[in-house]
Amino acid sequence: MIEFVKVTKKFGPVVALDDLSFKIEKGEFVFLTGPSGAGKTTLANLLLGKFLPTSGKIFLGQEEIPRSLAKIHLLRRKLGVIFQDFKLISDRTVFENIALPLEIMGRKKAEIKDRVGEVLRQVNLGERINFFPAQLAGGELQRVSLARALVAKPEVLLADEPTGNLDPESAWQLIKLLKEINKLGTLVLMTTHNIDIVNSLCERVIKLEKGRLVKDEKKGKY
Numbered sequence: 001m002i003e004f005v006k007v008t009k010k011f012g013p014v015v016a017l018d019d020l021s022f023k024i025e026k027g028e029f030v031f032l033t034g035p036s037g038a039g040k041t042t043l044a045n046l047l048l049g050k051f052l053p054t055s056g057k058i059f060l061g062q063e064e065i066p067r068s069l070a071k072i073h074l075l076r077r078k079l080g081v082i083f084q085d086f087k088l089i090s091d092r093t094v095f096e097n098i099a100l101p102l103e104i105m106g107r108k109k110a111e112i113k114d115r116v117g118e119v120l121r122q123v124n125l126g127e128r129i130n131f132f133p134a135q136l137a138g139g140e141l142q143r144v145s146l147a148r149a150l151v152a153k154p155e156v157l158l159a160d161e162p163t164g165n166l167d168p169e170s171a172w173q174l175i176k177l178l179k180e181i182n183k184l185g186t187l188v189l190m191t192t193h194n195i196d197i198v199n200s201l202c203e204r205v206i207k208l209e210k211g212r213l214v215k216d217e218k219k220g221k222y
Helices: 040-048 069-076 094-104 109-122 138-150 168-183 195-201
Strands: 002-011 014-024 029-033 055-060 079-083 156-160 187-191 204-209 212-217
Touching (some): 002 040, 014 040, 014 055, 014 204, 014 212, 040 055, 040 156, 079 138, 094 109, 094 138, 109 138, 138 168, 156 168, 168 187, 168 195
Parallel strands (some): 029 204, 079 156
Antiparallel strands (some): 002 014, 002 055, 204 212
């Protein structure tokens, strides 16, 4: 579950988010839309704990995101993230990139090996396990990023413009995977400018403009 309660975020005199309130339940698939500068990136960064709201409260699961950034790492374990630019480590293999979150959490090597293999099969990249990022196509890189986001079994998946650097075929392959993951119970929040994807899926749409919530529709359109 994600909940924003009267959240405002200011950067000096600039209001990035203005009294924003909404709630997304477990298992929902939600598109976050709006023009550039609407506040989508600010919203995502607040969820990630990169900075704190000026006022209001944010909940991830049943817990409020801590006011202390020193404690945010514990809550981040509930949140998997994929980015438009992948953010993979170039000198590590596919296996090593995906394993990293589990290594940070102190999981045993045998558990890591099994879980990485499981998510690679889930994203149809088992044969790429020992490849480096430079050896992969864009769609494959994004699927590795997705596997890394899923490896710790998060409750929430934040997909920040995940199709922005992909060709149409790769974009739809990724969307199919996201829908399959969502059907297994993971909440998916996807920021996007892709009108075709939003209008084709007819999922819930939350739209921001100038930091304010201007639309929240079930089975919405862009």
